[in-house]
Amino acid sequence: MTSPHDDNRFDWQAAEADVTAGPDAEVVDLDAARAARTTPDPTDSDGDGGPLLVDSADAQRSPRFTLSGARAGQRRPILPAWLRSRAELVDVMRWAVGHLLHTSTYHVLRVPKYAGKLALRAPVGAARLVSGGVRWVFDWEGEHLRQSTSQTRDGELYLKLSKQRDRRVRWRGIVATFTLSLSLAGGVAVALAPGWAQWAIPALLVTLCGMVGQPADKPLLDTAVVIPRVARLTSDVVVRALAVLGIAGITQAIAKQGQRAIAFTAPITRDGPGWRADIDLPPGVTAGDVIERRDRLAAGLTRPLGCVWPEGQPEVHPGRLLLWVGDQDMAATPPKPWPLLKTTGGFDLGRPVPFGTDPRGRIISFELPYTNVLIGSIPGYGKTAATQVPLLAAALDPYAELWCFDFKGTGGLDPLEKVSARYASGQDDDTAEQGLIALRELRKECQRRAAVIKGLPKQVCPDNKVTPDLARRKKLGLHWLVVALDEVQELFSHPEFGKEAGELAEKVIKLGRALGVILVVATQRPDAKSLPTGVSANAGTRFCLRVMGQIENDMILGTSAYKNGIRATMFAKKDKGVGYLVGAADDAQIVRTFYIDGPTAEKITDRARALREAAGTLTGHAAGQAPTTPAARRDTLLDDILTVVPATEPKVWAETLTERLADLNGDAYGDLTRDQLTAALKPYGITTGQVWGTDPTTGKGANRRGIDRQHIADAVAERNKRRGDKAA
Ligand SMILES: Nc1ncnc2c1ncn2[C@@H]1O[C@H](COP(=O)(O)OP(=O)(O)OP(=O)(O)O)[C@@H](O)[C@H]1O
Numbered sequence: 001m002t003s004p005h006d007d008n009r010f011d012w013q014a015a016e017a018d019v020t021a022g023p024d025a026e027v028v029d030l031d032a033a034r035a036a037r038t039t040p041d042p043t044d045s046d047g048d049g050g051p052l053l054v055d056s057a058d059a060q061r062s063p064r065f066t067l068s069g070a071r072a073g074q075r076r077p078i079l080p081a082w083l084r085s086r087a088e089l090v091d092v093m094r095w096a097v098g099h100l101l102h103t104s105t106y107h108v109l110r111v112p113k114y115a116g117k118l119a120l121r122a123p124v125g126a127a128r129l130v131s132g133g134v135r136w137v138f139d140w141e142g143e144h145l146r147q148s149t150s151q152t153r154d155g156e157l158y159l160k161l162s163k164q165r166d167r168r169v170r171w172r173g174i175v176a177t178f179t180l181s182l183s184l185a186g187g188v189a190v191a192l193a194p195g196w197a198q199w200a201i202p203a204l205l206v207t208l209c210g211m212v213g214q215p216a217d218k219p220l221l222d223t224a225v226v227i228p229r230v231a232r233l234t235s236d237v238v239v240r241a242l243a244v245l246g247i248a249g250i251t252q253a254i255a256k257q258g259q260r261a262i263a264f265t266a267p268i269t270r271d272g273p274g275w276r277a278d279i280d281l282p283p284g285v286t287a288g289d290v291i292e293r294r295d296r297l298a299a300g301l302t303r304p305l306g307c308v309w310p311e312g313q314p315e316v317h318p319g320r321l322l323l324w325v326g327d328q329d330m331a332a333t334p335p336k337p338w339p340l341l342k343t344t345g346g347f348d349l350g351r352p353v354p355f356g357t358d359p360r361g362r363i364i365s366f367e368l369p370y371t372n373v374l375i376g377s378i379p380g381y382g383k384t385a386a387t388q389v390p391l392l393a394a395a396l397d398p399y400a401e402l403w404c405f406d407f408k409g410t411g412g413l414d415p416l417e418k419v420s421a422r423y424a425s426g427q428d429d430d431t432a433e434q435g436l437i438a439l440r441e442l443r444k445e446c447q448r449r450a451a452v453i454k455g456l457p458k459q460v461c462p463d464n465k466v467t468p469d470l471a472r473r474k475k476l477g478l479h480w481l482v483v484a485l486d487e488v489q490e491l492f493s494h495p496e497f498g499k500e501a502g503e504l505a506e507k508v509i510k511l512g513r514a515l516g517v518i519l520v521v522a523t524q525r526p527d528a529k530s531l532p533t534g535v536s537a538n539a540g541t542r543f544c545l546r547v548m549g550q551i552e553n554d555m556i557l558g559t560s561a562y563k564n565g566i567r568a569t570m571f572a573k574k575d576k577g578v579g580y581l582v583g584a585a586d587d588a589q590i591v592r593t594f595y596i597d598g599p600t601a602e603k604i605t606d607r608a609r610a611l612r613e614a615a616g617t618l619t620g621h622a623a624g625q626a627p628t629t630p631a632a633r634r635d636t637l638l639d640d641i642l643t644v645v646p647a648t649e650p651k652v653w654a655e656t657l658t659e660r661l662a663d664l665n666g667d668a669y670g671d672l673t674r675d676q677l678t679a680a681l682k683p684y685g686i687t688t689g690q691v692w693g694t695d696p697t698t699g700k701g702a703n704r705r706g707i708d709r710q711h712i713a714d715a716v717a718e719r720n721k722r723r724g725d726k727a728a
Contacts, residue, residue, distance in 0.1 A: 087363055128212050235264055244299075245297060276323070281319040287314075290310050349400045350367075364591045368482065369516065395605055432491050436491070483519050492523075506534030686712065
């Protein structure tokens with residue numbers, strides 16, 4: 001091919017004619033141009049005559065090896081992942097031993113069948129051996145050739161072949177005679193041998209003949225393990241699948257550059273029970289664009305949807321895609337049993353809780369202390385099942401206290417009732433109110449714990465937080481306190497209790513982390529009204545099962561999660577119990593939770609209850625006790641105010657009111673302050689204002705903070721009306 005850079009061969013005259021042919025073409029002085037090309041360019045660092053074009057082959061060449069480049073390189077792990085993780089190694093070993101046991105038991109049981117097959121095939125095998133021997137001794141293989149030379153009358157060749165045959169038959173005959181004599185001697189020896197040898201040698205011969213007599217299409221052994229055949233994932237297949245996604249950036253890049261448009265940053269390798277491809281998408285295309293089209297990607301790869309797991313790696317760059325294609329549909333593979341099912345005895349909540357498995361089948365755990373858990377999805381995708389997992393682990397730690405609230409009353413947390421110090425389940429005002437009261441007390445508990453920790457010497461509590469050791473010291477009361485709020489949207493959107501509950505939950509979630517208080521919050525309506533941003537923003541561990549949109553996704557998984565390609569919208573109908581887990585590791589992980597059905601959960605909590613009874617830690621609801629703290633029920637508060645403020649007294653000072661309430665019910669209102677009273681009335685829209693009154697001790701009149709009785713009466717009437725409507 002003629003190169004425009006090759007001065008000697010390029011047709012400059014034709015090029016000149018082309019250039020000058022157009023009406024507006026500029027006339028180029030070719031001699032000057034040639035001279036200019038041969039003059040060294042000061043910007044040409046290579047000195048090879050001419051500036052380097054950015055897309056030239058030279059510019060595209062891989063950069064030279066440099067030390068800094070090598071230092072920045074990513075080292076591939078020396079050992080495979082299963083050898084680096086103890087749990088995975090145990091898992092692989094368990095599988096290997098199981099596989100060996102299964103295969104050997106399967107074949108041992110079929111030994112009579114195999115023996116029968118061998119015996120049946122032995123005559124054919126013996127005939128094959130004899131005929132093969134005869135053919136060999138008399139060199140029948142060469143007979144055809146010898147015949148053909150006699151027909152072509154090539155005497156010399158015929159003679160040569162005959163001589164060769166005679167030579168062969170001679171020494172083969174000697175070998176055959178010797179073998180036959182040996183066999184005869186062997187036969188005599190067998191006849192004289194002990195009993196077992198008289199059986200073993202014929203059995204060996206039958207086995208040998210049976211094996212020789214085996215038909216080519218009928219193997220002796222049956223198949224103990226059927227291994228499914230899976231198609232190999234190749235770069236061609238991946239590029240083809242990406243090309244049909246309908247993403248303009250990919251389509252255009254592939255049209256221009258072909259296969260090179262998709263860069264594979266590492267060879268496609270086996271990774272667990274599947275293939276892994278590390279891909280750099282064309283410029284401008286993000287991993288999220290592909291993740292969004294997971295179903296089309298699966299169609300392009302011609303694999304079931306449950307096999308195809310694209311993930312973004314925003315920490316590398318937004319266009320880096322990690323595509324893992326499993327051999328088997330994740331939804332179709334039976335879930336692994338929860339590891340804590342097998343353990344006898346208790347569990348230490350200071351250790352990571354096994355939560356589920358990733359698409360590669362590896363166990364994913366997270367630590368409960370110092371975190372709060374937020375779980376969300378549309379209804380029916382496994383929120384309650386996911387909530388149960390950390391709670392059952394907590395139940396197995398006899399020193400961890402459990403409070404469980406299910407605000408929808410579907411009974412998902414019922415198995416935990418027998419171990420919970422506080423428990424309520426239902427979609428009624430009472431349950432919502434119990435939840436609110438629990439949150440109030442939780443806040444107080446946080447304050448108490450903060451005071452205890454403050455009072456501890458630095459060497460005992462260096463980081464000002466509950467340690468596993470402190471959690472075990474009964475006297476301090478700093479044990480892990482795990483509080484589950486399932487279907488929390490019912491509480492947070494409650495017209496009467498929602499606002500205060502949201503504020504309290506936010507405070508607890510912020511404060512409780514270091515104090516051993518762990519909130520596990522699950523919601524099916526992750527929007528601003530049903531999930532206060534203060535709660536969603538402060539949860540350290542987040543698990544999002546299938547959701548329908550970006551807002552819900554980011555509410556659960558954190559701001560920008562969707563933009564970064566962490567999209568729980570990609571989960572399909574079949575992906576029950578499958579979600580994105582954020583906060584348990586550096587990267588977001590796709591996890592299918594362990595599924596613990598009702599009867600199994602009951603068995604676990606039976607065990608947990610026995611452990612608690614033995615440790616003397618069964619308290620509260622589980623021990624049949626009423627809540628230990630007085631229930632400052634807000635609706636009783638309004639009624640109580642009307643009781644202590646007669647209709648003849650339209651206005652009353654807040655301090656007078658707290659005193660009268662304390663006289664009425666010391667347990668509930670003994671420590672009620674003016675500020676707390678103001679806060680408790682706020683959700684009803686009742687505010688305190690300046691009220692004229694007389695000081696009973698001095699008898700002097702003054703303006704002080706207080707309430708208007710009519711406001712209380714109106715709130716009670718409004719509440720009663722609402723309850724009446726609801727009951728109707
Ligand atoms: N890890 C899992 N593996 C397999 N199936 C699961 C898993 N988790 C949940 N499921 C299935 O999903 C169904 C719904 O689960 P669950 O009741 O926990 O959902 P939910 O989101 O809490 O529903 P709702 O919002 O209606 O209460 C279960 O009955 C079970 O069949």
